[in-house]
Amino acid sequence: MVDEDKLAKVLLAVRGSSRYASVAERTVRRIATTALTASGGEVGDAVKRTKRGLHEVFGAYLPSVPRYERTLEAIRAARDEQALRDALARAMSSHASTRERLPILSEFYAEVFAHLDRPPRVIADLACGMNPLAVRWMPIDDDVVYLASDIDTRLVAFLDSVLTAMGVAHETAVRDLVGDEDPAPADVTFLLKTVPCVESQRRGRGWELVDAVASPIVVVSFPTKSLGQRSKGMYQTYSAAFIAHAADRAWQTVELEFDNELVYVITKDQIV
Ligand SMILES: C[S@@+](CC[C@H](N)C(=O)[O-])C[C@H]1O[C@@H](n2cnc3c(N)ncnc32)[C@H](O)[C@@H]1O
Numbered sequence: 001m002v003d004e005d006k007l008a009k010v011l012l013a014v015r016g017s018s019r020y021a022s023v024a025e026r027t028v029r030r031i032a033t034t035a036l037t038a039s040g041g042e043v044g045d046a047v048k049r050t051k052r053g054l055h056e057v058f059g060a061y062l063p064s065v066p067r068y069e070r071t072l073e074a075i076r077a078a079r080d081e082q083a084l085r086d087a088l089a090r091a092m093s094s095h096a097s098t099r100e101r102l103p104i105l106s107e108f109y110a111e112v113f114a115h116l117d118r119p120p121r122v123i124a125d126l127a128c129g130m131n132p133l134a135v136r137w138m139p140i141d142d143d144v145v146y147l148a149s150d151i152d153t154r155l156v157a158f159l160d161s162v163l164t165a166m167g168v169a170h171e172t173a174v175r176d177l178v179g180d181e182d183p184a185p186a187d188v189t190f191l192l193k194t195v196p197c198v199e200s201q202r203r204g205r206g207w208e209l210v211d212a213v214a215s216p217i218v219v220v221s222f223p224t225k226s227l228g229q230r231s232k233g234m235y236q237t238y239s240a241a242f243i244a245h246a247a248d249r250a251w252q253t254v255e256l257e258f259d260n261e262l263v264y265v266i267t268k269d270q271i272v
Pocket of ligand 1: 027098130175176177191194201
Protein backbone atom coordinates (compact mmCIF):
# COMPACT_ATOMS: atom_id res chain seq x y z
CA MET A 1 0.00 0.00 0.00
CA VAL A 2 1.32 3.41 -0.94
CA ASP A 3 1.62 6.04 1.81
CA GLU A 4 -1.15 8.60 0.94
CA ASP A 5 0.63 11.52 2.70
CA LYS A 6 3.79 10.93 0.71
CA LEU A 7 1.81 10.49 -2.48
CA ALA A 8 0.07 13.82 -1.86
CA LYS A 9 3.50 15.49 -1.50
CA VAL A 10 4.72 13.98 -4.76
CA LEU A 11 1.53 15.09 -6.57
CA LEU A 12 1.83 18.61 -5.18
CA ALA A 13 5.45 18.93 -6.32
CA VAL A 14 4.85 17.50 -9.80
CA ARG A 15 1.62 19.37 -10.50
CA GLY A 16 3.23 22.54 -9.19
CA SER A 17 5.64 22.52 -12.14
CA SER A 18 4.19 24.45 -15.09
CA ARG A 19 5.28 21.65 -17.42
CA TYR A 20 2.94 19.04 -15.94
CA ALA A 21 0.33 21.22 -14.22
CA SER A 22 -2.40 20.34 -16.70
CA VAL A 23 -1.76 16.61 -17.17
CA ALA A 24 -4.80 14.68 -15.90
CA GLU A 25 -4.56 14.22 -12.16
CA ARG A 26 -5.33 10.49 -12.40
CA THR A 27 -2.46 10.01 -14.87
CA VAL A 28 0.00 11.82 -12.61
CA ARG A 29 -1.31 9.84 -9.61
CA ARG A 30 -0.85 6.54 -11.44
CA ILE A 31 2.72 7.33 -12.47
CA ALA A 32 3.55 8.83 -9.04
CA THR A 33 2.24 5.72 -7.25
CA THR A 34 4.61 3.51 -9.25
CA ALA A 35 7.44 6.00 -8.71
CA LEU A 36 6.91 6.11 -4.94
CA THR A 37 7.06 2.33 -4.72
CA ALA A 38 10.20 2.19 -6.89
CA SER A 39 11.90 4.87 -4.77
CA GLY A 40 11.23 2.95 -1.55
CA GLY A 41 9.04 5.77 -0.24
CA GLU A 42 11.62 8.53 -0.74
CA VAL A 43 9.57 11.58 -1.79
CA GLY A 44 12.35 13.55 -3.56
CA ASP A 45 13.36 10.56 -5.63
CA ALA A 46 9.70 9.77 -6.39
CA VAL A 47 9.19 13.36 -7.67
CA LYS A 48 12.15 12.93 -10.04
CA ARG A 49 10.92 9.54 -11.24
CA THR A 50 7.40 10.85 -11.78
CA LYS A 51 8.68 13.79 -13.85
CA ARG A 52 10.87 11.42 -15.85
CA GLY A 53 7.87 9.16 -16.45
CA LEU A 54 5.73 12.10 -17.57
CA HIS A 55 8.51 13.31 -19.82
CA GLU A 56 8.69 9.92 -21.52
CA VAL A 57 4.96 9.62 -22.22
CA PHE A 58 4.03 13.28 -22.71
CA GLY A 59 6.74 15.95 -22.34
CA ALA A 60 9.11 14.48 -24.93
CA TYR A 61 6.41 14.87 -27.60
CA LEU A 62 5.39 18.39 -26.58
CA PRO A 63 8.75 19.85 -25.50
CA SER A 64 7.35 23.25 -24.54
CA VAL A 65 3.86 24.38 -23.69
CA PRO A 66 2.42 25.61 -27.01
CA ARG A 67 1.11 29.19 -27.24
CA TYR A 68 -2.45 27.97 -27.35
CA GLU A 69 -4.17 31.36 -27.22
CA ARG A 70 -2.05 32.93 -29.93
CA THR A 71 -2.39 29.86 -32.17
CA LEU A 72 -6.13 29.80 -31.71
CA GLU A 73 -6.32 33.47 -32.68
CA ALA A 74 -4.32 32.77 -35.86
CA ILE A 75 -6.63 29.88 -36.76
CA ARG A 76 -9.73 31.99 -36.15
CA ALA A 77 -8.25 34.89 -38.12
CA ALA A 78 -7.39 32.80 -41.19
CA ARG A 79 -9.24 34.27 -44.15
CA ASP A 80 -8.63 31.55 -46.73
CA GLU A 81 -7.84 27.83 -46.91
CA GLN A 82 -4.10 28.35 -47.29
CA ALA A 83 -3.88 30.68 -44.28
CA LEU A 84 -5.91 28.20 -42.23
CA ARG A 85 -3.72 25.25 -43.25
CA ASP A 86 -0.58 27.28 -42.47
CA ALA A 87 -1.86 28.08 -38.98
CA LEU A 88 -2.90 24.45 -38.37
CA ALA A 89 0.47 23.18 -39.61
CA ARG A 90 2.30 25.55 -37.26
CA ALA A 91 0.28 24.18 -34.35
CA MET A 92 0.90 20.57 -35.44
CA SER A 93 4.64 21.25 -35.59
CA SER A 94 4.64 21.83 -31.81
CA HIS A 95 3.98 18.11 -31.21
CA ALA A 96 6.71 15.71 -32.35
CA SER A 97 4.32 13.10 -33.75
CA THR A 98 2.43 15.46 -36.05
CA ARG A 99 5.60 17.39 -36.89
CA GLU A 100 7.07 14.19 -38.37
CA ARG A 101 3.90 13.56 -40.36
CA LEU A 102 3.50 17.12 -41.72
CA PRO A 103 5.54 16.71 -44.94
CA ILE A 104 3.36 13.78 -46.02
CA LEU A 105 0.03 14.69 -44.49
CA SER A 106 -2.07 14.68 -47.69
CA GLU A 107 -0.52 11.46 -48.97
CA PHE A 108 -0.82 9.83 -45.53
CA TYR A 109 -4.55 10.42 -45.17
CA ALA A 110 -5.33 9.81 -48.86
CA GLU A 111 -3.73 6.34 -48.52
CA VAL A 112 -5.28 5.51 -45.17
CA PHE A 113 -8.79 6.52 -46.23
CA ALA A 114 -8.43 4.68 -49.55
CA HIS A 115 -8.25 1.48 -47.50
CA LEU A 116 -11.45 2.05 -45.54
CA ASP A 117 -14.30 -0.01 -46.92
CA ARG A 118 -16.88 2.76 -46.25
CA PRO A 119 -16.77 6.48 -45.45
CA PRO A 120 -16.72 6.91 -41.66
CA ARG A 121 -19.36 9.02 -39.86
CA VAL A 122 -17.64 8.87 -36.48
CA ILE A 123 -13.85 8.94 -36.10
CA ALA A 124 -12.15 8.41 -32.72
CA ASP A 125 -8.59 9.64 -32.30
CA LEU A 126 -7.09 8.25 -29.08
CA ALA A 127 -3.97 9.69 -27.43
CA CYS A 128 -4.41 12.15 -30.27
CA GLY A 129 -1.76 14.80 -29.58
CA MET A 130 -2.28 17.52 -32.21
CA ASN A 131 -3.53 15.08 -34.86
CA PRO A 132 -7.19 16.27 -34.84
CA LEU A 133 -5.90 19.43 -36.56
CA ALA A 134 -5.07 17.23 -39.55
CA VAL A 135 -8.82 16.81 -40.13
CA ARG A 136 -8.45 19.48 -42.82
CA TRP A 137 -6.25 17.07 -44.78
CA MET A 138 -8.57 14.08 -44.36
CA PRO A 139 -10.88 13.17 -47.27
CA ILE A 140 -14.02 13.06 -45.13
CA ASP A 141 -17.63 14.18 -45.37
CA ASP A 142 -18.75 17.45 -43.78
CA ASP A 143 -20.95 15.70 -41.22
CA VAL A 144 -18.22 13.55 -39.67
CA VAL A 145 -18.11 13.57 -35.87
CA TYR A 146 -14.55 13.64 -34.52
CA LEU A 147 -13.90 12.21 -31.03
CA ALA A 148 -10.52 13.30 -29.69
CA SER A 149 -8.82 12.47 -26.40
CA ASP A 150 -5.46 12.78 -24.70
CA ILE A 151 -4.16 13.19 -21.14
CA ASP A 152 -3.51 16.93 -21.01
CA THR A 153 -6.39 19.27 -20.15
CA ARG A 154 -4.91 22.38 -21.85
CA LEU A 155 -4.17 20.45 -25.04
CA VAL A 156 -7.67 18.94 -25.10
CA ALA A 157 -9.33 22.34 -24.44
CA PHE A 158 -7.30 23.80 -27.32
CA LEU A 159 -8.36 21.00 -29.68
CA ASP A 160 -11.96 21.57 -28.66
CA SER A 161 -11.70 25.28 -29.54
CA VAL A 162 -9.99 24.60 -32.87
CA LEU A 163 -12.54 21.99 -33.95
CA THR A 164 -15.32 24.43 -32.98
CA ALA A 165 -13.63 27.21 -34.97
CA MET A 166 -13.44 24.94 -38.01
CA GLY A 167 -17.09 23.87 -37.67
CA VAL A 168 -16.21 20.19 -37.18
CA ALA A 169 -18.76 18.27 -35.09
CA HIS A 170 -16.77 16.78 -32.24
CA GLU A 171 -16.44 15.62 -28.66
CA THR A 172 -13.19 15.98 -26.78
CA ALA A 173 -12.23 14.25 -23.56
CA VAL A 174 -9.32 13.99 -21.19
CA ARG A 175 -8.85 10.22 -21.26
CA ASP A 176 -6.14 8.02 -19.81
CA LEU A 177 -5.95 4.89 -21.95
CA VAL A 178 -4.29 2.95 -19.14
CA GLY A 179 -6.60 3.79 -16.24
CA ASP A 180 -9.92 4.88 -17.75
CA GLU A 181 -12.71 2.75 -19.19
CA ASP A 182 -12.49 1.71 -22.83
CA PRO A 183 -13.36 4.48 -25.30
CA ALA A 184 -16.73 5.02 -26.99
CA PRO A 185 -17.62 3.22 -30.26
CA ALA A 186 -16.66 4.79 -33.58
CA ASP A 187 -16.63 3.77 -37.23
CA VAL A 188 -12.87 4.21 -37.36
CA THR A 189 -10.45 4.54 -34.46
CA PHE A 190 -6.97 6.00 -34.82
CA LEU A 191 -4.32 4.66 -32.48
CA LEU A 192 -1.44 6.50 -34.10
CA LYS A 193 2.01 5.86 -32.59
CA THR A 194 0.21 5.08 -29.36
CA VAL A 195 0.64 1.36 -28.71
CA PRO A 196 4.36 1.60 -27.74
CA CYS A 197 3.67 4.62 -25.51
CA VAL A 198 0.88 2.79 -23.66
CA GLU A 199 2.92 -0.45 -23.51
CA SER A 200 5.66 1.50 -21.72
CA GLN A 201 3.13 2.43 -19.02
CA ARG A 202 1.46 -0.96 -18.61
CA ARG A 203 2.76 -3.95 -20.46
CA GLY A 204 0.06 -5.62 -22.51
CA ARG A 205 -2.36 -2.67 -22.33
CA GLY A 206 -1.33 -1.17 -25.69
CA TRP A 207 -2.10 -4.38 -27.57
CA GLU A 208 -5.20 -5.01 -25.48
CA LEU A 209 -6.51 -1.63 -26.64
CA VAL A 210 -6.23 -2.62 -30.29
CA ASP A 211 -8.58 -5.50 -29.45
CA ALA A 212 -10.81 -3.52 -27.09
CA VAL A 213 -11.66 -0.43 -29.15
CA ALA A 214 -15.24 -0.71 -30.32
CA SER A 215 -14.60 0.02 -34.01
CA PRO A 216 -14.94 -2.17 -37.07
CA ILE A 217 -11.84 -0.41 -38.42
CA VAL A 218 -8.78 0.47 -36.37
CA VAL A 219 -5.82 2.35 -37.80
CA VAL A 220 -2.74 1.52 -35.74
CA SER A 221 0.67 3.01 -36.41
CA PHE A 222 4.20 2.73 -35.09
CA PRO A 223 7.17 5.05 -35.36
CA THR A 224 9.99 3.68 -37.49
CA LYS A 225 12.44 6.33 -36.34
CA SER A 226 13.04 7.41 -32.74
CA LEU A 227 12.54 11.04 -31.72
CA GLY A 228 16.27 11.40 -32.39
CA GLN A 229 15.69 10.17 -35.99
CA ARG A 230 17.59 6.88 -35.60
CA SER A 231 15.83 3.85 -37.01
CA LYS A 232 17.25 1.23 -34.57
CA GLY A 233 15.43 -1.66 -36.30
CA MET A 234 12.06 -0.24 -35.31
CA TYR A 235 10.32 -1.41 -38.50
CA GLN A 236 11.37 -5.01 -37.86
CA THR A 237 10.44 -4.88 -34.17
CA TYR A 238 6.98 -3.40 -34.64
CA SER A 239 6.02 -5.26 -37.81
CA ALA A 240 6.97 -8.57 -36.16
CA ALA A 241 5.01 -7.67 -33.03
CA PHE A 242 1.97 -6.64 -35.06
CA ILE A 243 2.03 -9.75 -37.24
CA ALA A 244 2.29 -11.95 -34.13
CA HIS A 245 -0.64 -10.16 -32.48
CA ALA A 246 -2.82 -10.27 -35.60
CA ALA A 247 -2.01 -13.92 -36.37
CA ASP A 248 -4.79 -15.48 -34.29
CA ARG A 249 -7.39 -12.81 -34.94
CA ALA A 250 -9.90 -12.84 -37.80
CA TRP A 251 -8.82 -9.45 -39.10
CA GLN A 252 -8.10 -8.18 -42.57
CA THR A 253 -5.01 -6.01 -42.39
CA VAL A 254 -3.26 -3.73 -44.85
CA GLU A 255 0.27 -2.52 -44.18
CA LEU A 256 1.26 0.97 -45.34
CA GLU A 257 4.78 2.25 -44.92
CA PHE A 258 5.58 5.95 -44.83
CA ASP A 259 8.82 7.77 -44.18
CA ASN A 260 8.80 7.63 -40.36
CA GLU A 261 5.70 5.60 -39.72
CA LEU A 262 4.41 2.08 -40.22
CA VAL A 263 0.61 1.93 -40.47
CA TYR A 264 -1.83 -0.98 -40.29
CA VAL A 265 -5.44 -0.56 -41.34
CA ILE A 266 -7.32 -3.31 -39.53
CA THR A 267 -10.79 -4.32 -40.64
CA LYS A 268 -12.25 -6.38 -37.84
CA ASP A 269 -15.69 -7.24 -39.14
CA GLN A 270 -14.76 -9.07 -42.33
CA ILE A 271 -15.82 -12.68 -42.73
CA VAL A 272 -12.61 -14.55 -43.57
C1 LIG B 1 3.55 9.28 -29.68
S1 LIG B 1 2.36 10.51 -29.28
C2 LIG B 1 1.15 10.21 -30.56
C3 LIG B 1 0.24 11.38 -30.79
C4 LIG B 1 -0.78 11.20 -31.93
N1 LIG B 1 -1.50 9.97 -31.80
C5 LIG B 1 -0.07 11.25 -33.28
O1 LIG B 1 0.34 10.19 -33.76
O2 LIG B 1 0.08 12.34 -33.83
C6 LIG B 1 1.66 9.80 -27.88
C7 LIG B 1 0.50 10.62 -27.27
O3 LIG B 1 -0.07 9.82 -26.25
C8 LIG B 1 -0.46 10.63 -25.18
N2 LIG B 1 -0.51 9.73 -24.02
C9 LIG B 1 0.52 9.25 -23.29
N3 LIG B 1 0.08 8.42 -22.35
C10 LIG B 1 -1.27 8.34 -22.50
C11 LIG B 1 -2.29 7.64 -21.81
N4 LIG B 1 -2.00 6.84 -20.77
N5 LIG B 1 -3.55 7.79 -22.21
C12 LIG B 1 -3.87 8.61 -23.24
N6 LIG B 1 -2.95 9.31 -23.93
C13 LIG B 1 -1.66 9.18 -23.57
C14 LIG B 1 0.60 11.72 -25.14
O4 LIG B 1 0.12 12.89 -24.52
C15 LIG B 1 0.91 11.92 -26.63
O5 LIG B 1 0.13 12.97 -27.19
